Amino acid sequence: MKNVPLADVDHVDRAVLPIGTDYPPGHVLDWHEHRRAQFLYGATGVMIVDTAEGTWTVPPERAVLIPAATRHRVHMLGVSTRSLYIEPDAVPWWPVTCTVVDVSALLRELLLVAVGFEIDYGLSGREGAIAALLLHEIAERAPLPFHVGIPASADLARLCRAYLAAPDAGVTNAAWAARTAMSERAFTRRFRSEAGDSPAVWRARARLLAAVPLLRTASVSEVGGRLGYASPAAFTAAFTRTFGLPPSRFAASRQGVGRNRNS
Incomplete structure (x- = not known):
């Protein structure tokens, strides 16, 4: 059908x-x-x-x-x-x-x-x-492992969903804590208890997830630079360490050839 x-x-x-x-x-x-x-x-x-x-x-x-x-x-x-x-x-x-x-x-x-x-x-x-x-x-x-958890609390969930929509390597724990009117230490402890990761680790994973759709139309080098990585090698290492596959597997130059390989 x-x-x-x-x-x-x-x-x-x-x-x-x-x-x-x-x-x-x-x-x-x-x-x-x-x-x-x-x-x-x-x-x-x-x-x-x-x-x-x-x-x-x-x-x-x-x-x-x-x-x-x-x-x-x-x-x-x-x-x-x-x-x-x-x-x-x-x-x-x-x-x-x-x-x-x-x-x-x-x-x-x-x-x-x-x-x-x-x-x-x-x-x-x-x-x-x-x-x-x-x-x-x-x-x-x-x-x-292509996922991130979302905290149950509405204020933390809003922070996370906004970050997923526009990931920014410059965001800090202090900035997020200020937006929730908490101390950085209290915010980090609360975030970890709800999300299972520290805010910094969560943001790093979210940025790497954001790379997957970007790789449809851009090179590994372009995507890594857009997401704040110092070099294509640094981006590739972080992506591979997190997801078990290099970003080149999803890069624009490979689209359309997937049916000739096993997943």
């Missing part, structure tokens, strides 16, 4: 509903939730998924697992998706929070085939076997 609203087919008696959707550049799916769990794969482009608990950046040709009934928002940056909407009781092993995962060559091809199914595809033949195999393949996926 292509470009079919989930609401039109959610009632269908199939554990797995494959839907492919093409989005205009910069499209935002505003806050919403699904009754079903969702496997959201970006065949092209970058997706940024927000929930109350955090932000997940989904690089090209990766996917995010979204739990059922999770309120979320998605920014689509040049994205064509292949989604699976899955009955929760069919995937009791599904993660309880959003999770970015790799996508193998086999899983990618299965997704491309599945979105061509009719709404009431047969369960006993080839199509039913593909739907079942999709769940087995998803269960084997390795999680990727």
